[in-house]
Amino acid sequence: MNGEKIIDGIYWVGAIDWDVRSFHGYCTPRGTTYNAYLITGDKNILVDTVKKPFLNELLERISSIIDPKDIDIIVSNHTEMDHSGCLLELQSITGATVLASKKGVEGLKMHFPDLKTEEVKDGQEIKCGSKTLKFIDTPMLHWPDSMFTYIPEDGLLFSMDAFGQHYAVSKRFDDEADQDILYQEAQKYYANIITPFSARVIKTLEKAKDLDIKILATSHGVIWRTDLDKIISLYSQWASNNTPQKALIVYDSMWGSTGIMAKEIAEGIASEGVDVEIIKLSETDRSEAMARILTSRAVIMGTPTLNNNMFPTVADMAVYMKGLRPKGRIGAAFGSFGWAGGAVKDLQNIMKDGGLNMFFEPLEVQYIPDSSAKQRCFDFGKEIALKIKSEP
Numbered sequence: 001m002n003g004e005k006i007i008d009g010i011y012w013v014g015a016i017d018w019d020v021r022s023f024h025g026y027c028t029p030r031g032t033t034y035n036a037y038l039i040t041g042d043k044n045i046l047v048d049t050v051k052k053p054f055l056n057e058l059l060e061r062i063s064s065i066i067d068p069k070d071i072d073i074i075v076s077n078h079t080e081m082d083h084s085g086c087l088l089e090l091q092s093i094t095g096a097t098v099l100a101s102k103k104g105v106e107g108l109k110m111h112f113p114d115l116k117t118e119e120v121k122d123g124q125e126i127k128c129g130s131k132t133l134k135f136i137d138t139p140m141l142h143w144p145d146s147m148f149t150y151i152p153e154d155g156l157l158f159s160m161d162a163f164g165q166h167y168a169v170s171k172r173f174d175d176e177a178d179q180d181i182l183y184q185e186a187q188k189y190y191a192n193i194i195t196p197f198s199a200r201v202i203k204t205l206e207k208a209k210d211l212d213i214k215i216l217a218t219s220h221g222v223i224w225r226t227d228l229d230k231i232i233s234l235y236s237q238w239a240s241n242n243t244p245q246k247a248l249i250v251y252d253s254m255w256g257s258t259g260i261m262a263k264e265i266a267e268g269i270a271s272e273g274v275d276v277e278i279i280k281l282s283e284t285d286r287s288e289a290m291a292r293i294l295t296s297r298a299v300i301m302g303t304p305t306l307n308n309n310m311f312p313t314v315a316d317m318a319v320y321m322k323g324l325r326p327k328g329r330i331g332a333a334f335g336s337f338g339w340a341g342g343a344v345k346d347l348q349n350i351m352k353d354g355g356l357n358m359f360f361e362p363l364e365v366q367y368i369p370d371s372s373a374k375q376r377c378f379d380f381g382k383e384i385a386l387k388i389k390s391e392p
Contacts, residue, residue, distance in 0.1 A: 001057055002064040003038060004172050006215065006223065007154055009131070011038045013046075013061035015054035018168045025320070026192040026287030030185060031168030034082050035219050037158060038062055039151075042129025043072045046096075047149060047158050048219065052085035059093075068093050075133065076100040076117075077160040079107035079145045083219060088112050099126075101137055103145035122147075136208065138162070140200045142193055148208070155214030162204070163231055165189045165221030175226040182222065184291075186231060189220070190238050191294040192287045195324045201239035205232065241328030243297045245388050246275040250289050251302030252282050252313045257336035257368050258304045264374045265300060265334065265363075268381020274388050276381075281313040286320050293321065297388050298330035299356060303347050305337035310347055318347055322354035330391065331356030332384055334363040334377070341366075359387060 003011040014035040020028055034050035036058055044066055050058045062068045071094040076084055079100070087098055087108070098117045100108055105117045120126070122137035136148040142161055149158040165185035169177055194201060216224035216231070224231055247269045253259035262278055269276040277296075279289050293299055299321075303314035310318065331351045335344040344362040352358045363380045365373045 001060040003061040006037070006172070006217065007156065009040050010151075010154065010156065011040070011061075011065055012036075012172055012223070013038045013058060013065070015050040015057040016168050016170075017051070017054070023166055024193060026188075026290070027285040028166040030166065030181070032166040032220050033168055035217065035221075035223075037217060038065055038071075039128075039131055040066060041131060043131075044070050045073045045075060045128060045131075045133070046071050046090065047075045048077055048083045049074075049086035049090055051082045055086045055089055058086060070094075071096050073128070074098045075149055075158075076104055076108060077147050077149055077158060078143060078219070079104055079111060080143060081111070083160075084108065084111065087115055091115060099135075101135070101145050101147045103139065103143075104147065107143075107145045138200070138204050138207075140197050141204055142197050150211060152212070155212045156217055157208070157211065157213050157215065158217045160219050161193065162201075162218070163216050163224060163235065164218040167221040169222060172223055173226070174222050174224045174231075177222050183234075185221065186234070187238075187294060188287060188291040190235065191291045192324070194238075195290075195294065195326055198239040198241070198327070201235055205236055205239070238294055241326075243295055243329065244275070246277070246296045247298040247300060247384060247388060248289075248292050248296035249276065249278045249300045249302065250281060250293075250314075250317060251278070252280060252304070252311045253302075253336075254304045254306065254311065257365065258302045258334075260369050260374070261334055261336060261363070261365060261377045262302050264369070264377035265381040265384070268378040269385040270381075271378075272382055272385035272389065274385040281317055286317045289317060290321065290324060293326050293329070296329065297391060298332065298384055299326070299351070300332045300334065300384060301347055301351060302333070303335040303343050305335065305341050305343035308340055308342045310343045314347065318350040318354070322350055325355040327355045329356050330384065330387055331358045332360045332362070332380070333358070334380065336365045336367070336369070338367060360384065
């Protein structure tokens with residue numbers, strides 16, 4: 001396993017996890033990478049490590065370029081174990097001190113009490129021969145300890161978990177990857193990891209706007225070197241909750257009644273010329289649903305009542321979405337019940353607690369929707385569509 005050159009003197013030495021199918025609770029059908037980087041020169045610098053099971057892969061890639069013992073400095077941009085998992089081993093081999101943000105030092109000490117660390121401050125620069133390391137604090141993007149490391153001589157930004165994708169691929173750069181898959185995975189990554197920190201994204205983009213960035217070296221997936229303006233623009237759009245006039249219906253059904261309601265609501269929305277999509281949760285992973293929520297103006301969720309509660313797949317999705325807090329979106333709840341209800345009201349409350357704007361009273365139907373109930377669903381959809389069109 002060899003390291004791969006990014007530019008003169010900087011190499012990718014990370015690991016490819018082809019097999020992982022769940023990460024942070026969301027589905028990763030295309031695997032992921034754990035990106036680590038080696039800067040060679042007067043000082044040899046390792047930027048981040050990899051998940052611990054991939055230590056030997058990291059060492060093999062470093063060894064294809066230099067003897068790992070010759071590493072002088074290790075930079076830890078983020079404490080999370082998929083990036084810091086091999087720090088103790090690398091420090092044992094190299095003797096190098098680990099540089100991290102103030103919160104990074106605190107976090108690393110709790111993970112690895114014997115690790116030798118040194119704090120670097122926001123905006124601090126360290127000259128290492130022909131390279132300068134500039135450290136930029138990016139708290140809550142997506143942990144309190146997170147930071148970027150920038151090399152002004154090369155316009156290269158080690159952007160940690162920003163701009164990443166869970167995408168295992170044999171090629172290292174954005175222009176070498178399948179473009180449809182790349183942007184799908186970038187959107188899904190933002191939706192499922194970065195969404196709660198959108199306000200921080202806006203502040204970080206503002207903070208970094210004067211940097212001359214030519215390469216975004218991410219911690220997962222491919223490295224951006226071609227169309228940086230596009231991915232940065234998408235991050236700005238997603239962070240600003242700038243959504244198209246689209247409705248997403250997310251539901252599940254036991255005997256088909258809630259499914260009938262979903263389709264009638266969709267017909268009502270479409271009758272007003274608003275784009276609408278339906279997702280059945282028993283057929284779609286919650287992380288895929290979340291990726292679509294990112295680009296939807298309205299989120300309409302439907303559940304049958306089971307034991308006076310929400311259907312399990314809907315409850316799972318509602319709680320997951322609540323944690324991610326997609327703000328600036330219209331919300332609505334609907335569902336069916338048999339001899340007793342209650343689920344739809346609970347769903348309404350969770351959606352509201354998750355930051356959705358619940359302008360509508362929840363819609364409930366007992367047993368199988370008849371023609372009158374179907375009309376109510378259709379009208380409910382029309383109301384939602386009109387609200388979507390009235391939103392700026």
